Amino acid sequence: MKxxxxxxxxxxxxxxxxxxxxPRVKGRVGTVVSVxxxxxxxxxxxxxxxxxKIHSSYVEAESPESHNQLPTAxxxxxxxxxxxxxxxx
Numbered sequence: 001m002k003x004x005x006x007x008x009x010x011x012x013x014x015x016x017x018x019x020x021x022x023p024r025v026k027g028r029v030g031t032v033v034s035v036x037x038x039x040x041x042x043x044x045x046x047x048x049x050x051x052x053k054i055h056s057s058y059v060e061a062e063s064p065e066s067h068n069q070l071p072t073a074x075x076x077x078x079x080x081x082x083x084x085x086x087x088x089x
Contacts (some may be wrong), residue, residue: 006041008065011062018058025052029062 006012010032014025015074029046034042043052043059 006035006056006059006061008032008034012059013062015058015060018054022058025054027052056075062075 008064012032013029014022014027018025019028020050025045027048030043030045030048030052032041033044036042036053039056040053041056041059042053
């Protein structure tokens with residue numbers, strides 16, 4: 001028997017497959033609460049009171065880089081109509 005790829009406490013997010021197959025799941029990022037089998041896990045999505053049982057192929061480990069996706073600086077510059085006025089660095 002294979003060992004589960006997630007353990008309680010792991011931070012996960014819905015994969016593209018999970019988003020397509022579970023469109024009613026409100027949260028996108030959460031914490032693994034329990035591992036029921038090799039395939040089923042319970043995830044407490046951020047902002048929810050109750051955990052959601054979901055197939056393990058519907059989630060993927062949250063990468064540390066995903067926490068740093070906000071721009072570090074925002075520059076406002078003038079431009080012609082239709083051009084972006086904001087530049088992120």
